[in-house]
Amino acid sequence: MSKFIGIKSLLIVMAVSALNTVYATELTDANAIVSKANLVAYYAGNDGRSEARMLITDAQGREQKRQFTILRRDREEGGEQDFLVVFSRPSDVRNTVFLVAKKPGGDDDRWLYLPGLDLVKRISAGDKRTSFVGSHYFYEDVSGRSITEDSHQLLETSDKYYVIENKPLDPNSAEFSRYIAWINKASFLPEKIEYQDENDKVYRRVEVLASEVIQGHETVTKSQVSDLRSGGTTTLAFRFQHYDLGMDQAVFSERSLRKPPREWLQRGE
Amino acid sequence: MGAKITPRYWLLITILCTFPRYLYAADDWGDDAWGEEEKQGTAIHGFIETAVGDRVSDDTLVDDALSLAEVRARLEAETYQGALRLSGKVDLYADGVERGFDIYLREAVAEFSLTDNVDVRAGHQVLTWGTGDLLFLNDLFAKDWVSFFSGRDDEYLKAPSSSIKVSAYGETANIDFVWTPVFNSDNFISGERFSYFSPQTGTQVAAPSGKIVPDEPSETFSHGEFSARIYGRSHLLGRSSTEWALYGYRGFWKQPNGINSNNQAYFSPLTSLGASLRTNVASGIGHTELAWYNSVDDDGSNPLIPNSQIRFLMGYEQELVPKLTLGVQYYFEHILDYDALSAHDGGSIYRPDEHRELWTMRLSYRALQDNLTFNWFSFYSPTDQDYYHRPSVKYRFNDQVNLTLGGNVFGGKQKQTFFGQFEDASNLYARLRWSY
Numbered sequence: 265m266s267k268f269i270g271i272k273s274l275l276i277v278m279a280v281s282a283l284n285t286v287y288a289t290e291l292t293d294a295n296a297i298v299s300k301a302n303l304v305a306y307y308a309g310n311d312g313r314s315e316a317r318m319l320i321t322d323a324q325g326r327e328q329k330r331q332f333t334i335l336r337r338d339r340e341e342g343g344e345q346d347f348l349v350v351f352s353r354p355s356d357v358r359n360t361v362f363l364v365a366k367k368p369g370g371d372d373d374r375w376l377y378l379p380g381l382d383l384v385k386r387i388s389a390g391d392k393r394t395s396f397v398g399s400h401y402f403y404e405d406v407s408g409r410s411i412t413e414d415s416h417q418l419l420e421t422s423d424k425y426y427v428i429e430n431k432p433l434d435p436n437s438a439e440f441s442r443y444i445a446w447i448n449k450a451s452f453l454p455e456k457i458e459y460q461d462e463n464d465k466v467y468r469r470v471e472v473l474a475s476e477v478i479q480g481h482e483t484v485t486k487s488q489v490s491d492l493r494s495g496g497t498t499t500l501a502f503r504f505q506h507y508d509l510g511m512d513q514a515v516f517s518e519r520s521l522r523k524p525p526r527e528w529l530q531r532g533e
Numbered sequence: 534m535g536a537k538i539t540p541r542y543w544l545l546i547t548i549l550c551t552f553p554r555y556l557y558a559a560d561d562w563g564d565d566a567w568g569e570e571e572k573q574g575t576a577i578h579g580f581i582e583t584a585v586g587d588r589v590s591d592d593t594l595v596d597d598a599l600s601l602a603e604v605r606a607r608l609e610a611e612t613y614q615g616a617l618r619l620s621g622k623v624d625l626y627a628d629g630v631e632r633g634f635d636i637y638l639r640e641a642v643a644e645f646s647l648t649d650n651v652d653v654r655a656g657h658q659v660l661t662w663g664t665g666d667l668l669f670l671n672d673l674f675a676k677d678w679v680s681f682f683s684g685r686d687d688e689y690l691k692a693p694s695s696s697i698k699v700s701a702y703g704e705t706a707n708i709d710f711v712w713t714p715v716f717n718s719d720n721f722i723s724g725e726r727f728s729y730f731s732p733q734t735g736t737q738v739a740a741p742s743g744k745i746v747p748d749e750p751s752e753t754f755s756h757g758e759f760s761a762r763i764y765g766r767s768h769l770l771g772r773s774s775t776e777w778a779l780y781g782y783r784g785f786w787k788q789p790n791g792i793n794s795n796n797q798a799y800f801s802p803l804t805s806l807g808a809s810l811r812t813n814v815a816s817g818i819g820h821t822e823l824a825w826y827n828s829v830d831d832d833g834s835n836p837l838i839p840n841s842q843i844r845f846l847m848g849y850e851q852e853l854v855p856k857l858t859l860g861v862q863y864y865f866e867h868i869l870d871y872d873a874l875s876a877h878d879g880g881s882i883y884r885p886d887e888h889r890e891l892w893t894m895r896l897s898y899r900a901l902q903d904n905l906t907f908n909w910f911s912f913y914s915p916t917d918q919d920y921y922h923r924p925s926v927k928y929r930f931n932d933q934v935n936l937t938l939g940g941n942v943f944g945g946k947q948k949q950t951f952f953g954q955f956e957d958a959s960n961l962y963a964r965l966r967w968s969y
Binding site: 320326327328329353354355356358359367369371372373374380382383384386387388389390393394397398399402429446494496514517518519522523526 | 576578579580611613618644654658659660661687688690691700702708726739764771772773774776811813816817818820826850851855856858897899902903904929931932933935958967968969
């Protein structure tokens with residue numbers, strides 16, 4: 265009898281935990297949450313393409329625009345990956361190409377191709393937290409900040425979000441003293457991130473304005489960054505996103521800087 | 534070159550036809566604009582620019598006080614015919630210094646792939662390789678020093694050449710081979726816009742009497758230029774990828790610094806071999822490059838032909854604080870067979886030093902959301918005791934309009950040194966550009 269009860273309770277426990285895994289297990293390990301969010305935000309599929317458009321608005325309401333196509337390929341899930349960004353607008357940056365080999369835990373390799381001079385320029389890995397092509401986004405927002413650069417702490421679990429506090433392990437490596445991320449419990453998409461200065465004042469906010477499921481991956485289609493100090497904002501809209509196109513590693517080479525890979529840059533069907 | 538009627542009309546017609554259309558197009562940011570380029574088939578872009586540059590001090594040998602005075606209209610078109618890419622860039626400009634209208638073909642290329650791993654780029658094109666920042670060792674493609682000194686956009690430093698470039702890509706290494714059938718020299722300082730020092734007369738000279746009209750190599754196959762590069766990336770230092778390259782060139786010195794038996798300047802034959810490395814070092818980028826220039830016709834004893842040289846470069850660039858970047862380079866040219874040269878040039882007081890060293894510094898700072906950029910580039914030679922400073926400030930009013938103010942400031946202890954001779958060429962300039 266006692267043996268039967270034992271087996272029965274074991275089965276119940278197993279069933280419950282299985283349910284939990286499938287449905288709404290509340291994670292409590294901040295590192296696990298961040299790690300999953302990182303995969304959702306930056307590693308969907310083995311590769312991907314997206315067209316992107318930025319509207320940069322300064323505090324006086326003056327607008328600038330950027331249009332580009334991003335190609336990405338993961339070398340390993342959650343680890344090294346490559347990005348190729350090809351600009352089509354405005355005309356003074358047209359055909360400029362940006363190539364990054366992202367190396368979490370190390371220095372990224374980064375190149376810029378300037379078509380007017382036929383010049384392949386290597387850029388130092390140091391300035392990842394500076395403006396991406398004049399927008400309020402940083403280079404690091406586009407390619408993803410390595411999760412090993414910060415310590416993570418779960419502050420709160422609400423109905424919808426895991427609220428995570430992130431502090432840089434090396435305080436001199438970033439301009440923030442910490443940032444709080446609201447990670448959607450169902451999709452694991454970081455829907456809002458607020459950066460705080462040393463006085464705990466929020467000075468920068470990145471928000472997801474719209475997302476949709478593309479090929480089974482929750483995908484941001486519109487986001488916005490607000491510079492709360494200057495009053496400027498940049499909205500970034502993505503379109504024509506596709507995953508798992510089967511891109512080769514060779515797409516992310518000097519060849520593509522001088523001759524962008526039209527096969528992958530075109531929209532396809 | 535001269536002030537003909539036809540180009541003037543072309544310029545006007547182009548401006549009148551393109552302006553209203555693209556003023557409108559530039560502001561269009563509706564949802565359908567996502568598909569614009571795809572639907573259009575041919576992408577048309579360009580700019581209109583007006584530029585003025587004025588000498589800081591008088592050059593008594595050159596009539597014009599202005600070093601730059603032009604209105605320039607650029608038209609760029611790019612289209613794909615299947616996998617074939619066609620691209621053209623042409624400038625129409627009115628030049629107030631050379632007094633006339635001119636057409637300048639910047640690019641006219643066809644680009645296609647021969648096989649999966651072989652690309653061809655044929656036509657009039659700008660070509661660049663090597664690791665130096667405004668210092669070129671193994672890059673023997675044509676430069677336009679007149680544009681560079683007068684304050685035109687940096688892009689114009691690299692002059693186009695009519696070439697065929699074949700690139701083959703492999704797993705561990707890639708090869709570029711460039712054939713320029715007709716020798717394409719630098720647009721060197723000939724005495725027309727800027728005067729220069731003549732070691733023959735021992736004085737500063739300028740056009741018309743001092744204009745350099747060199748004897749060009751004949752247009753035969755063997756007088757074409759052949760350039761090659763073998764290059765790749767490997768992990769020599771930790772996880773960072775190190776770019777390595779080997780270079781070769783067969784052609785002519787790009788400046789007419791030989792004197793032939795008719796006492797005329799000419800481009801003497803040159804072959805060169807070299808190598809370079811570039812990688813992440815600390816939190817910056819380090820690079821080094823070496824080149825051996827073999828002056829084919831000279832064993833060193835002919836003072837009328839430049840001797841063979843070894844050229845060496847090393848440099849480092851790093852962000853000091855956010856948005857402020859510092860780059861430093863050290864470069865030297867070592868003249869080979871110097872003893873033979875000094876034994877045969879009659880003890881010339883203008884004989885170049887055996888060893889010329891050069892330091893460069895680039896300081897760049899970005900502000901106002903990258904709309905304002907400061908750049909300061911300096912060359913300084915401790916051996917020649919001369920310098921060349923290139924400060925500039927660029928402000929981007931919006932995506933269409935930008936203004937650049939800058940200077941080219943030369944000076945030195947002696948009148949015959951590389952930068953010292955251009956002291957009177959020192960100028961300040963302004964450029965206003967409207968892009969479409």
